[in-house]
Structure formats: C-alpha cells, structure tokens
Amino acid sequence: MNALPPVWEAIPRLALGDWWKEEDLPLDWGRYLAPGPLEVEVGYGGGDFLLALAERDPAARFVGIERFGEGHRRLVAWMRRAGVRNVLPVLGDAYILLNLLFADASLRTLYVNCPDPWPKARHARRRLLTEEFFRIAARKLSPGGRLFVATDDRPYAEQAAAALSRVETLASTHPGSPWTGASPYPVRTRYERRWAAEGRSMHYLVHERRLPCPT
Numbered sequence: 001m002n003a004l005p006p007v008w009e010a011i012p013r014l015a016l017g018d019w020w021k022e023e024d025l026p027l028d029w030g031r032y033l034a035p036g037p038l039e040v041e042v043g044y045g046g047g048d049f050l051l052a053l054a055e056r057d058p059a060a061r062f063v064g065i066e067r068f069g070e071g072h073r074r075l076v077a078w079m080r081r082a083g084v085r086n087v088l089p090v091l092g093d094a095y096i097l098l099n100l101l102f103a104d105a106s107l108r109t110l111y112v113n114c115p116d117p118w119p120k121a122r123h124a125r126r127r128l129l130t131e132e133f134f135r136i137a138a139r140k141l142s143p144g145g146r147l148f149v150a151t152d153d154r155p156y157a158e159q160a161a162a163a164l165s166r167v168e169t170l171a172s173t174h175p176g177s178p179w180t181g182a183s184p185y186p187v188r189t190r191y192e193r194r195w196a197a198e199g200r201s202m203h204y205l206v207h208e209r210r211l212p213c214p215t
C-alpha cells in the first residue's frame with residue numbers, strides 16, 4: 001500500500017483544537033510540502049480560491065488559515081477528489097497563526113479576501129484588518145512579497161487603507177488611490193461572485209513588502 005503524502009498525514013493533526021501548541025514553531029513547511037514559494041490565504045471559507053490558485057501554480061505551495069470547520073472539511077474533500085499535494089489547510093485563528101507558524105520574510109504572497117466587516121461599533125474589535133495585523137503581515141512577507149486585500153465594504157476598505165498607510169514597510173502598488181476596482185486575481189472568490197451578482201463593487205488593496213527588509 002502506498003504511504004500517504006506528508007501533506008495528507010498532517011491535515012487532520014493541524015486541525016485539532018490548539019494543535020499549534022504541540023508543534024515546534026515556526027513550522028517547518030518542508031516537512032509537509034515540496035519546496036517552492038509559499039503563499040497564504042487567510043479566511044479561505046470553502047477554499048475554492050486557494051484550490052484554484054494551487055492548480056494554476058503547481059510549483060508553489062499554499063497554506064490556508066480558516067477558523068470555520070465546515071469550510072475546512074469542504075476544502076479537504078475537494079483536495080482529495082483533485083489529488084492536490086501543494087495545499088495545506090490549517091484550522092485556527094489567523095491573528096495567532098500568521099504570527100506563530102511562519103518564519104519572518106518567508107511568504108511570497110498573502111491574501112485576505114472578503115473578511116467579515118463587523119459593521120456594528122460594538123463588534124469593531126473583531127475586525128481582522130487592523131494596523132497590528134498588517135504589521136504582522138509585513139513581517140512575514142519576503143522582500144518584494146505582496147499582500148492582497150479584497151472587500152466589498154467601503155468603510156472597511158477605508159479603515160484598511162488608513163491602517164496600511166501607517167505601516168512603513170508596505171508600499172501600495174496603486175499609489176494615488178487607496179484601492180483599485182479592477183481585480184488582480186485570475187479567479188474570483190465565492191464571496192466576490194456573490195457580491196458581483198448583487199451588483200456590489202469590490203475594493204482591492206495591493207501592497208508590496210519594501211526592499212530591503214529592515215532587521
């Protein structure tokens with residue numbers, strides 16, 4: 001009987017409770033995924049965007065962070081059907097896991113698509129797109145690495161743009177306007193498709209990790 005590829009052995013373990021407390025951190029992704037540029041999607045939902053990227057770029061490796069177990073199970077089922085080996089979805093909170101799992105300057109790309117906007121003031125603390133989150137993101141990106149943020153929610157886009165403008169290690173790739181309305185992606189996420197069907201416009205914020213990395 002063929003042994004399972006390492007990524008398939010890891011998936012169930014990296015989804016159990018506070019699994020990261022049992023690991024040596026930052027994680028050695030080479031234990032599970034073949035060498036290649038590392039890309040991360042935060043809040044991948046059902047995982048269709050992550051899977052589409054991975055199928056288009058088999059030489060790269062993709063890690064997804066999601067806290068919604070149902071979405072995680074859906075992605076794993078799709079991965080099994082497609083025989084995917086370059087995607088590793090992990091379960092948990094992105095704020096914690098982005099910080100802990102990845103070595104500094106190790107990511108080629110980080111995607112945050114349609115994060116929950118939490119529009120009510122009393123829920124504002126739950127928003128992901130804060131200056132502190134972007135500072136963690138900037139630290140994890142390699143020099144020249146890119147951060148993509150997509151949201152349909154105008155006030156959230158404004159908040160994100162203001163926070164990003166305070167992070168001196170990230171530079172917008174669309175200076176002169178806080179976001180672009182043209183999708184930088186080869187595929188649409190599930191929520192993008194939903195918002196497009198409702199006639200809502202999207203805001204894409206694309207930032208690059210400045211060179212050189214300050215130590």
Ligand SMILES: C[S@@+](CC[C@H](N)C(=O)[O-])C[C@H]1O[C@@H](n2cnc3c(N)ncnc32)[C@H](O)[C@@H]1O
Pocket residue numbers: 042043044045046065066067068071092093094095112113114115116128189190191192
């Ligand atoms: C509105 S959905 C968007 C899903 C997908 N990115 C898309 O565009 O179709 C937001 C997703 O982010 C996840 N999420 C929100 N906050 C998170 C966090 N702190 N850590 C991990 N996942 C998070 C939610 O569980 C949900 O699946």
